[in-house]
Amino acid sequence: MPTTPVIDVDRLNLSYGDFHAVKDLSFQVERGEFYALLGTNGAGKTSTLEVVEGHRTATSGAVRVFGHSPRDRRAVRPRMGIMLQESGFSADLTVRESVHLIGKLTQRGDTVARVLDVVDLTRKADTLVAQLSGGEKRRLDFATAVWGTPELVFLDEPTTGLDIQSRDDLWAAVDKLREDGSTIVLTTHYLEEAQQRADRVGLMHRGAFHMEGTVSELTRTLPAVIRFALPAAGPALPALPLPATREGDGKHRVETARLQEDLHVLLDWARTHAVRLDDIEAGPTRLDDVFRAIGND
Amino acid sequence: MLAIARSELIQIFRNRLVLVTMFLIPAGASAFFIYKRDAFASLGLGYIAVSGLFAVLAMGLYATSVTTLAARRQTLFLKRLSSTAVSNAGILTGLLLPVVALALFQAAVILTALAVVSTRPDNIGLLVLAVLAAAAMLLALGLATAGLTNSPEHAQVTTLPVILGVIGVATWVGTTGTEELTLLKRLLPGGAAAELVGNAWNGGVPVADSLILLAPTLGWVVVAVAVASRVFGWEPRR
Structure with missing residues (x-):
């Protein structure tokens, strides 16, 4: 019996005024898959991701996540973790308070100690977010995304600003998520990261898919x-x-x-x-x- | 929602500027009116209550709400919260609950102080209703203004019209009454609420007549919420 895809996008269109950012885009992401959404600058990948995450409403087309509308937060959000492209934490809260707050709002069970250990921020637990470096903020962002080991994790430029060791640690944590059955959706400008890990890649250009397939299917075209x-x-x-x-x-x-x-x-x-x-x-x-x-x- | 409110309370108490705005300025203004109450005796204690209340609500509730929402949006904290399982209404409630609670607490302290040093209000129930209606109006206006505000710095400009307008209307109504230009005064934001506070404190007006004054105030709530639903965004305004 075929399983319902975790993400099902059918003829998605998104416009900002006269600008047609996403054009008739269709793709599916299966359970446990690592899907990389790549594209040139302004290709529409962030817009696409924001619709799938439920942050934006499609102009037309159908988007289902776990069989629900992504705008149905109660049905969808407890099952997904989102690492935003920019941090979005309050400067006046500590690392511990930030993780605890966002973790609690995801409605998944976990502990601050565990997720801070995953991203090696335990020593910074009582530091105000304002005092973190850019890389530490990215790790904090990742910590909140993986709180409670969600079934679906969105990683938007996850390694930007991270040093080599932090990148390795982050990918080790992602590998662990996959072992636990999580589905991963990645956008990145570091193509070697997608090449090494993605099961399938959607390559966007000017709002539409230029190509979609496994890495070898894409690279065989040249x-x-x-x-x-x-x-x-x-x-x-x-x-x-x-x-x-x-x-x-x-x-x-x-x-x-x-x-x-x-x-x-x-x-x-x-x-x-x-x-x-x-x-x-x-x-x-x-x-x-x-x-x-x-x-x- | 309560987790958001708790974190917001932590942030309020860690931010001295917000603390000053929320506590010292309204408290100082109210203390002045209470201290100088004899000078305003001819206007009635209701006017002093109106002045203190609107100082608290305009600066402690309205301006702080706008600044809070603009700041949380600018730092993408709103977007962060909206990526969780909590509804938009839950997020806004959580963010504004501490501001509302602190403003109402301040209003209660100031009005109680006024009652202790002078005379008690004629109708406490009606006064509570008036305070809540005025708070609802300024909160709704805060949501609408936040939709038009890019940053906390920008809030210093965008909040001025309502702050000056509401305090001006309340002062106008408090000092001149509503015998003349009745409809205009009652329809302006804060006019009916100021008259209601005055009636509740001074007495002499049938309750039924006073309750009608809730309509314009709640009308402003509806208008402001309608505007907010159109202009309020969850990501930084560009």
């Missing part, structure tokens, strides 16, 4: 790339064995759908002609490349 530099001085070189273009930094660029085979061809050519290939890079297409391709459209 060829893999081999980049290398050739010696600037010395005798003339024989022709390259593969079609290549020159990039801005002088490197040669080979695009290929058969990465391993063509890499062999190139290395064989270099060995045969005793040519040193400097700064060689070879790899499958990354989300970054797909992203740049959108920007070039």
